[in-house]
Amino acid sequence: MVRKRTVIFGLIAFSVVLCLIFLRPTGKTSGNNTIDIEVTPSRSSITLDGKRVSEGKSRVPDGKHTIKVMHKGFETQEQTVEISGSEELYVGIPLSPNSSETYNWYKEHDKDKQKADAMASKTYDQNSSNMTQSNPIVAHLPLPYGQERYAIDYAPSQINNNGIIIQITAEDSRGRQYALQQIKDWGYDPTDLEIEFLDFNNPLRD
């Protein structure tokens, strides 16, 4: 009797364990992203993909999402962001006054002024971090003038969002070749970079 009961409970326990193993979440679910929204003035109306939300974190699926911020006396702002792969994205939107009544808003509302400054700083940090992630070469830059007589720096690309343009300063062709070799030594193919040779006057450029 006792043996039979043990077998039954053993079977049940084994089945439950197997169920737990095979039906566990695999961690591949999409749409596990978070958008962290902050706005000024604090009591602005915020919509995310047309649905009203409050400041703070909202969960969204992979893809493009539109955030719209409105407040009477301020310019309405709309921002579309793309998010994927369980990402957390910060979106800080400070509204600009557009009427005489709100013209001095940020001077008269110190909390909103401080919040707007903090938002600008967070946005800058996020953009810098995105730039480093998208362009790992910036970890080596800027490289100042050295014995080989070249310098390598970077600036935001005019044609590629989140991209950079590598700026090589060298007074002669040998310096430019050394700079390109340095980039290869860091493990990058110059083919995949946007490169500007600052001191090179290309005779074939219009």
Next chain:
Amino acid sequence: MRKRILVLLSLLILLVIMVYIGLQHFVFSYQEVSIINKSELAVNIYASADDHDDPTQYTGQSLKTIKGSTTFKMKKGSYVIVTEKNDSYKQIILPLYLEDSHAHIDIKPQYSDEKLQLMLVQELPAITEAIRKTYQDISSYYTQEPGWLYEKGEWYATKLKYVGQGDIFKNDTLRIILHKESGVWKVITLPPDIVISHVLYPQIPREILIDINNFR
């Protein structure tokens, strides 16, 4: 009675799990592959030799031979795709990793170096003329190397060597790339530059840019 139900239920759950495992092993272990091959070349698929230094090493007999474009299922794993040898075409050898997503392989046949060399002899006067028309005073600054044709002879790349007198500040070698469109050669890199960037010219195949920037 209750005990019997519990036993049956447990056996049923076990059966479902066994079927699930079976499905995983026998059905989910296969993956779809689409081969897009617009050439007349036959494509063979071999088992990979699992050489970490060279993923194009393969072993044994061909597992499958394909002509033209097709979609089929293969067991997940590492394979090597090899096009048949042909005097007019370069042999293409590509690693194929079949994992959790549908694999799409685009076979882009390229003419052999010998065939491209022969074509270049015929095309060079038209290419040189197209460069001269675009940059009329080019010969005061640069000499054009014979250059190389790529793919099916529709891309051309060469180096321009500086010949200007006494200017050490701009005696860099430039790269220039042309494309043949509707039978007419057209300069794509405006202007030619020390490095031709794939960011600025995404329409030029990256392999051509890597070759002309690094190896020629």
